[in-house]
Amino acid sequence: MSELTMLGMPGVKEVRTPSRVGKTYFLRTFGCQMNEHDSERIAGLLESDGMLPVGDAGAADVVVLNTCTIRENADTRLYGYLGSLKRAKDENPNMRIVVGGCSAQKERDLIRERAGWVDVVFGTHNVHRVVDLLDHADEWGAITEIWNETVSVGDVPSGLPVHRESDHSAWVTITIGCNNSCTFCIVPIVRGREISRRPGDVIREVESLARSGVKEVTLLGQNVNSYGRDLDLNGRSPIFADLLRRVGEVEGIERIRYTSPHPKDFREDVAYAMAETPAVCEQIHFPLQSGSDRILAAMHRGYTAERFLAKLEMMRGIVPDLASSTDIIVGFPGETDEDFEGTLEVVEAARFDSAFMFQFSPRPGTPAATMDGQVPADVVQERFDRLVELQNRITLENNELRVGRVEEVMVEGPSKRDPEVATTRSRGNRIVHVPGRFDAGNTFHAEIRRAAPHYLEGVVTTPSAS
Ligand code: SF4
Numbered sequence: 001m002s003e004l005t006m007l008g009m010p011g012v013k014e015v016r017t018p019s020r021v022g023k024t025y026f027l028r029t030f031g032c033q034m035n036e037h038d039s040e041r042i043a044g045l046l047e048s049d050g051m052l053p054v055g056d057a058g059a060a061d062v063v064v065l066n067t068c069t070i071r072e073n074a075d076t077r078l079y080g081y082l083g084s085l086k087r088a089k090d091e092n093p094n095m096r097i098v099v100g101g102c103s104a105q106k107e108r109d110l111i112r113e114r115a116g117w118v119d120v121v122f123g124t125h126n127v128h129r130v131v132d133l134l135d136h137a138d139e140w141g142a143i144t145e146i147w148n149e150t151v152s153v154g155d156v157p158s159g160l161p162v163h164r165e166s167d168h169s170a171w172v173t174i175t176i177g178c179n180n181s182c183t184f185c186i187v188p189i190v191r192g193r194e195i196s197r198r199p200g201d202v203i204r205e206v207e208s209l210a211r212s213g214v215k216e217v218t219l220l221g222q223n224v225n226s227y228g229r230d231l232d233l234n235g236r237s238p239i240f241a242d243l244l245r246r247v248g249e250v251e252g253i254e255r256i257r258y259t260s261p262h263p264k265d266f267r268e269d270v271a272y273a274m275a276e277t278p279a280v281c282e283q284i285h286f287p288l289q290s291g292s293d294r295i296l297a298a299m300h301r302g303y304t305a306e307r308f309l310a311k312l313e314m315m316r317g318i319v320p321d322l323a324s325s326t327d328i329i330v331g332f333p334g335e336t337d338e339d340f341e342g343t344l345e346v347v348e349a350a351r352f353d354s355a356f357m358f359q360f361s362p363r364p365g366t367p368a369a370t371m372d373g374q375v376p377a378d379v380v381q382e383r384f385d386r387l388v389e390l391q392n393r394i395t396l397e398n399n400e401l402r403v404g405r406v407e408e409v410m411v412e413g414p415s416k417r418d419p420e421v422a423t424t425r426s427r428g429n430r431i432v433h434v435p436g437r438f439d440a441g442n443t444f445h446a447e448i449r450r451a452a453p454h455y456l457e458g459v460v461t462t463p464s465a466s
Contacts, residue, residue, distance in 0.1 A: 019135070021050030026060035030077070031068025033259065034191075034220060035101055037171040038127050039066045042100065049131045058088045062096045062134065067103035069186050069363065078103055082115040089117050096120065096137055098130065102190040106365065109144055118142065124191050125176070168410070168441025170214045174202055174243065175221035180262070181300050182289075183367040184329060184360065187222055194221075196228050199238045203246055210252035215441050216410065217247065219258040225265035241273040248277035254443060255410065255427065256280045260287055264302035266311050271318040281427040282319050286312060287327040291346030292339035295332050298371070305346045312350055323428030326352045330387055331360040331380030334373035340383045347390055353398050353428065354454075355391045359384050392453055399451035402430070406461055409446050411438040431455040 025046045029039040042064055043053065057063045063085055067078055082097070089095045098120040099111055105123040112118050119137040121144040122129060129145060136143045177192040178185075206217055221227060228238035247256055256279045261270070263286060274280045286308075290296050293304045303311075316322050328343060347355070359380050362369035409424035409432050416423075424432045424446065433455060434446050446458035 018048065018050035020046075020061070023051050023061040024054040024059065025051045025062040025064060026054055026057040027064045027066065028057070028081075029066045031066075031102065033171060033218075034173075034176075034222075035066050035068055036165075037173060037220060038101065038124070039064075040165065040171070041127050042066060042130055045128070045131050049134075057085060058091075061094065062098060063088075064098040064100065064130070067099060067101035069102040069106050069190060075103060075107070079114060082111075082118065086115070086117050096134055098122070098134065100124075100127065100130070102186065105190040106186070112142060112144060121145070166412075166440070167213055169216040169218070170209050171220050172202060172205055172209070172217050173197065173221070174219045174224060174227055174240075174258075178222035179226065180223060180302075183298065183300050183371070184332065184363065186363045186366055189365055191222070194223070194226060194230060196221075196231050196238075198231060198233070199228075199243055199246060202243060203250065206247050206250045206253060210250050213441070215253065215443075216255040216257070217253055219243070219247065219256065221258075222260065223262040223265060224258050225261050225267070225270065239269070241267075241269040244270065244273040244280055245277050248273075248279045253279055257283060257429070259285045261285070262302075263287070263308050263311055266315075268314060268318065271315045274315075275319045281429070282321050283323040283325075283427065283429045284315060284319075285325045285327075286315075286352075288343075288346060288350065288352075289327060289329050290332060290335070290339070291343035292335070293342075295335055295339050295342075298334060299329075299332060299368075305342060309346065309349055321428070323353045323426075323430065324350070325354040325356070325429070326350070327356045327358070328387065329358050329360050330384045331375040333360070333368055333371035333375065335360075335375055335383075344387065344390055347387065347394070351394055351398065352391065353430070354395055357384065357387055357391065396451065396453045399430070399453070399456055402448045402456055403451050404448065406445050406447050407432065407456075407458070408443060409434065409458070411440050411442045413440045426456075432458045434458050434460060436460060 027039055027043055029035055046062065051062065054060050065078065065081065069075065085097055089097060096119045097117060099118055100122045102124060104111060104121045111121050119142045120133045122133055123145065126145050133143055133145055175194050175196045177194045178188045179194045181188060209217060224240050227240040227243060231237055244256065247253065261284065288308055289299055289301055291305045296304060312324065360375070407426040409426050412423045412425055414423070414437070415421040415433055420435065420437065422434050422436055422438045424434055426432055432446055432448065444460055445462035447461045448456050448458045450457040
C-alpha cells in the first residue's frame with residue numbers, strides 16, 4: 001500500500017497511509033476558477049486517500065460540495081441540494097457529506113444548524129485538511145473548521161496531490177484573498193486579505209507540472225498585479241512581471257496565461273514581460289465592470305473609464321495582436337440611462353474580443369446589497385440585452401478579422417458535436433475547430449477559414465513538433 005505525503009503546512013511532513021481504499025466520492029463545484037482549482041486539490045487528496053470518483057452523488061461514500069457565494073441564489077441552491085442529499089443519507093447513514101468553499105466560509109456554523117446531516121464544513125483556507133476532517137467526522141462526529149485570521153503565507157496550500165481535469169493544462173495559484181474592497185464583491189469577506197505564495201514555491205510547482213506533461217499554466221489570483229506586496233525577500237518584494245518571466249523559463253511550458261489583473265494596478269512592466277516572454281500568450285482578461293466614472297467610483301474600482309482605455313491602449317502598443325476579454329456588471333445600484341450609455345461607449349471603444357456580462361445581483365454582506373437606487377429588473381434586462389447585442393457584434397467582427405490568418409492552436413480534445421473535429425484554442429484564447437483527430441495538448445498551426453460569433457473554423461497548415 002502506498003503512502004500519502006502531505007505537505008500542506010510549512011515545515012510539517014505528515015506521512016499517512018490511505019484509509020479509504022476502494023471507497024467512492026462525488027465532488028460538485030459551484031463558482032469560479034479558484035473554486036475549480038480548489039476542487040482539483042480536494043479530488044487529489046481524496047484519491048490519495050484511496051478513493052475513486054463516481055458520477056452519482058447517491059452512490060458515493062463521500063459527497064463534497066465546493067460552494068460559491070457570489071450569486072444571490074447560491075445559498076438557496078446549496079440548501080436545496082443539501083435537502084436532496086438528506087434523503088440519500090437516510091438510505092445510507094454511512095455517507096459523509098462535506099461542504100467547503102466560500103459559502104462554508106461565510107455561513108460557518110449556520111450550515112450545520114440548517115442541515116444537521118452535514119458531517120464536515122471547512123473554509124477556503126482549510127482545503128489541505130479535508131481528509132483529516134473526514135477522519136475526525138468518522139471518529140468523533142461532525143466538525144466545522146474555518147480558517148482564522150492568523151493564516152500566514154506558509155499556509156497557502158502547495159504541494160498537495162491534485163486531480164486535474166486536463167493532462168496538458170493546469171491552474172497555479174499565486175495569491176489567495178484580496179485587499180481591495182469592490183462594493184459588489186464578497187471575495188474579501190470570504191477569502192480574506194491577500195496572501196502571496198513565494199516565487200520559489202510557484203516555480204517549483206510549475207516545474208513539477210511540466211515534468212508531468214503539463215504544457216500550459218494559468219496563474220491564478222484575485223488581483224495578480226498586487227502579487228508579492230505582502231512578501232519580503234531579502235528586503236525586496238517580488239513583483240508579478242518578474243514571476244511571469246521566471247515561469248516563462250520553465251522548460252516544457254509552452255503557454256502561460258493569468259487571471260485576473262486589476263486595471264488600477266496594471267503597469268507597463270507586466271506588458272513588457274508579456275511581450276518579451278515567448279510562452280506568455282497574447283491575451284488579457286481586463287475587467288471593466290462599468291463604463292461610467294460615477295458607477296466605477298461607487299464600485300470602489302479605483303480607475304476611470306478614460307484611464308481604463310488608456311491602459312488597454314498601452315498594453316496593445318506593447319503586446320502585438322493582444323486579445324482581450326472583460327467583465328461587465330449591468331444595473332449596479334444607481335446606474336442611470338446615462339451611466340449605461342457610458343458603458344456602451346467604452347465597450348464600443350475597447351473592442352473586446354469577448355465579455356462576461358452579468359446582471360447585478362445583490363450579495364448579502366456586501367455594501368452594494370443595501371445601496372439606494374437598486375435598478376428595476378426589467379430595466380436591467382433591457383440594458384443587458386442591448387449590451388449583449390453590442391458585444392456579440394464586436395466579437396463577430398473581431399473574429400472575421402482572423403479569417404485568412406494562420407494561428408498557433410493547442411488541442412483541447414474532440415469537439416462535442418463531431419469526434420472527427422478537434423476543438424483547439426489559439427494563443428488569443430479563441431476556440432478554433434479543426435477537422436481531424438489529435439491528441440489533447442498537441443500544438444500546430446491552423447489557417448482560419450471561417451468566423452462564427454463564438455468560434456472560428458480552420459484547417460491544419462503546419463503540424464507541430466510536439
Ligand atoms: S479586486 Fe474587487 S472584484 Fe476582484 S476579488 Fe478583489 S474585491 Fe472582488
